[in-house]
Amino acid sequence: MSEPRVVLDEDDIRRTLVRIAHEVVEKNPDGRIALVGIHRRGAHLATRLHRLVSDLLETELPAGDIDIAFYRDDLATREAPVVHSSHLPFRLEDHTIVLVDDVLYTGRTVRAGIDALFDYGRPARVQLAVLADRGHRELPIRPDYVGKNLPTHRSERVNVRVAELDGIDEVTITSRIDADAGPDRTAWAGAGA
Numbered sequence: 001m002s003e004p005r006v007v008l009d010e011d012d013i014r015r016t017l018v019r020i021a022h023e024v025v026e027k028n029p030d031g032r033i034a035l036v037g038i039h040r041r042g043a044h045l046a047t048r049l050h051r052l053v054s055d056l057l058e059t060e061l062p063a064g065d066i067d068i069a070f071y072r073d074d075l076a077t078r079e080a081p082v083v084h085s086s087h088l089p090f091r092l093e094d095h096t097i098v099l100v101d102d103v104l105y106t107g108r109t110v111r112a113g114i115d116a117l118f119d120y121g122r123p124a125r126v127q128l129a130v131l132a133d134r135g136h137r138e139l140p141i142r143p144d145y146v147g148k149n150l151p152t153h154r155s156e157r158v159n160v161r162v163a164e165l166d167g168i169d170e171v172t173i174t175s176r177i178d179a180d181a182g183p184d185r186t187a188w189a190g191a192g193a
Helices: 010-027 041-057 108-120
Strands: 005-008 033-038 063-066 096-104 125-133 145-149 156-161 170-175
Touching: 005 010, 005 125, 005 145, 010 041, 010 125, 010 145, 010 170, 033 041, 033 108, 041 063, 041 096, 063 108, 096 108, 096 156, 108 125, 125 156
Parallel strands: 033 063, 033 096, 096 125, 125 145
Antiparallel strands: 005 170, 156 170
16 A cells, blocks of 8 residues: 555645635525535534535524435445434425535445435435545536545545544545456545445
């Protein structure tokens, strides 16, 4: 495995979230928005974005977080999933929901997030904000707000660390190819879905 390459540091992440907050306000002039983060790291990023967007609009917006553990399409192949509580203490139908995640990869995590949202109600609209988009989509999902596009190889892994969980804010890329897998196969595909 290679040494991690830092692609976003603490200041980069702060600036990126400020930019995304401005884009959210610009794209939603009516202010009828709510921010919902996908557990785990997406929920922490959503909390930060919520503060920034609320400050820009000078009003306290609704916010929440959602767990997708039982909505994943690979649930049957995973060992005991870690399940978090979902908190959506507002009526989804009245808002454009900005769904927030850390890394967009195949699109499967976002699909699960949308499925989970619709079990709580029918939002007016759903928009997607991601800190990093690494490509390699398997579903037709495109983010409305992107912090950084990170063209990656499937053998690379994008790691997002947030201070709330990891004690540091950074996004890194590492690479690992399984020697037994051959030149066109990798040991694992990488973080974020």
